[in-house]
Amino acid sequence: MLQVFLTDRHKGWGLRTLQDLPKGSFVCEYVGEILTNTELYERNMQSSGSERHTYPVTLDADWGSERILRDEEALCLDATFCGNVARFINHRCFDANLIDIPVEIETPDRHYYHLAFFTTRDVSASEELTWDYGIDFSDHDHPIKAFHCCCGSEFCRDVK
Numbered sequence: 026m027l028q029v030f031l032t033d034r035h036k037g038w039g040l041r042t043l044q045d046l047p048k049g050s051f052v053c054e055y056v057g058e059i060l061t062n063t064e065l066y067e068r069n070m071q072s073s074g075s076e077r078h079t080y081p082v083t084l085d086a087d088w089g090s091e092r093i094l095r096d097e098e099a100l101c102l103d104a105t106f107c108g109n110v111a112r113f114i115n116h117r118c119f120d121a122n123l124i125d126i127p128v129e130i131e132t133p134d135r136h137y138y139h140l141a142f143f144t145t146r147d148v149s150a151s152e153e154l155t156w157d158y159g160i161d162f163s164d165h166d167h168p169i170k171a172f173h174c175c176c177g178s179e180f181c182r183d184v185k
């Protein structure tokens with residue numbers, strides 16, 4: 026069972042487990058609107074930073090292909106307006122206890138992905154669930170301004 030809770034580390038709301046989870050457990054899926062990178066960029070340009078509650082995630086980077094997808098083809102998930110509990114998973118640099126795994130769905134007419142979270146180690150009941158968003162905190166040109174990281178990891182990348 027999962028619970029949304031208010032963190033005490035200036036990270037806003039977070040997600041925790043109410044039961045012990047062995048390493049490799051499925052936790053939840055990441056749900057959001059499916060947008061192309063171009064649509065996401067245009068959405069970001071229209072909204073002010075304070076309206077953004079989530080960090081968009083890459084859904085389909087054409088894994089396994091040699092080809093580089095153009096922005097108008099590459100898909101991402103934006104949970105700003107539509108999502109599930111996964112939108113409350115906070116970032117932790119390097120030693121997060123969750124990993125996102127793309128799960129390929131194959132139907133007769135198309136392939137697509139769901140993004141599923143699994144535990145990277147045993148997680149105890151009440152522990153916050155965290156995920157490394159892969160943010161480069163030194164990239165000041167990114168269209169979304171990175172937050173100041175309060176993950177508390179000894180490997181935190183947000184060092185000035």
Ligand SMILES: C[S@@+](CC[C@H](N)C(=O)[O-])C[C@H]1O[C@@H](n2cnc3c(N)ncnc32)[C@H](O)[C@@H]1O
Nearest residue numbers: 036037038078079112113115116172174175176
């Ligand atoms: C996907 S949301 C996570 C849920 C969010 N904490 C909330 O209250 O809605 C991502 C946002 O949470 C905050 N956040 C996540 N991880 C953080 C961290 N390590 N340090 C500081 N803020 C963090 C940032 O504001 C970020 O834009």
